[in-house]
Amino acid sequence: MNHWDQFLAPYKQAIDELKIKLKGMRSQFELEHIHSPIEFVTGRVKPIASILDKAQQKNIPLDKIESEMQDIAGLRMMCQFVDDIETVVKLLRQRNDFRIVEERNYISNKKQSGYRSYHVVIEYPVQTIRGEKKILAEIQIRTLAMNFWATIEHSLNYKYKGQFPEEINKRLQSAAEAAFRLDEEMSQIKEEIQEAQVYFTKNKEAVKKLEEKN
């Protein structure tokens, strides 16, 4: 096994386990027919090239990566409404399978780029054949609109390496503003949307039961 495979193994295990656990939270809401504050969950282990780039940019020596790079294991929890983010954060704070080491609120303090999200850094214990290993993981909690903007901006960042032409910069700022307004509009009609979703889920279940009968 090469050095990187060995180093990344507990991070991969943590992502696999946490994806199941966080998706499990959504299933529990569905089972009880209550609006789930979690729409979907994704996770990834940071690519090696990206770990090395970041270590170089932030002057992190290789033997400090483990303790200083918080996003080698990264998860994202997407929500329909801004209010749901707080609900999700509260649910994370209640859990006892990891410890929260830091929270960063880029919703009340949006970044200069226009980026909005709530970040929770956790210390997660991975059980290995050589005993327990605690690793850091970053959970980003955001609405679908915040995620849309961040995904597009991330791709453009990759292309322009952070140096956007003025025109693109302006468009990104106005798109961030539009995403913010979209979140506000959706919050205004939240109740209506949720009622429609419950109605839709119940209808879907009734059809399924009928199909099973026939």
Ligand SMILES: Nc1nc2c(ncn2[C@@H]2O[C@H](COP(=O)(O)OP(=O)(O)OP(=O)(O)O)[C@@H](O)[C@H]2O)c(=O)[nH]1
């Ligand atoms: N698309 C996009 N994503 C961002 C932006 N800022 C932060 N992120 C995401 O959030 C992660 C880092 O979160 P931060 O809380 O800013 O972490 P940090 O250690 O202060 O800064 P980094 O050096 O960016 O890791 C990044 O790896 C991205 O996934 C942004 O302006 N645009």
Ligand SMILES: Nc1ncnc2c1ncn2[C@@H]1O[C@H](COP(=O)(O)OP(=O)(O)OP(=O)(O)O)[C@@H](O)[C@H]1O
């Ligand atoms: N917490 C996360 N959960 C899920 N996916 C993520 C998370 N963080 C980043 N990603 C995604 O993983 C892929 C690789 O990301 P990478 O780590 O190179 O980017 P980044 O997070 O912007 O990194 P950096 O902090 O080094 O700028 C990208 O598609 C990115 O959107």
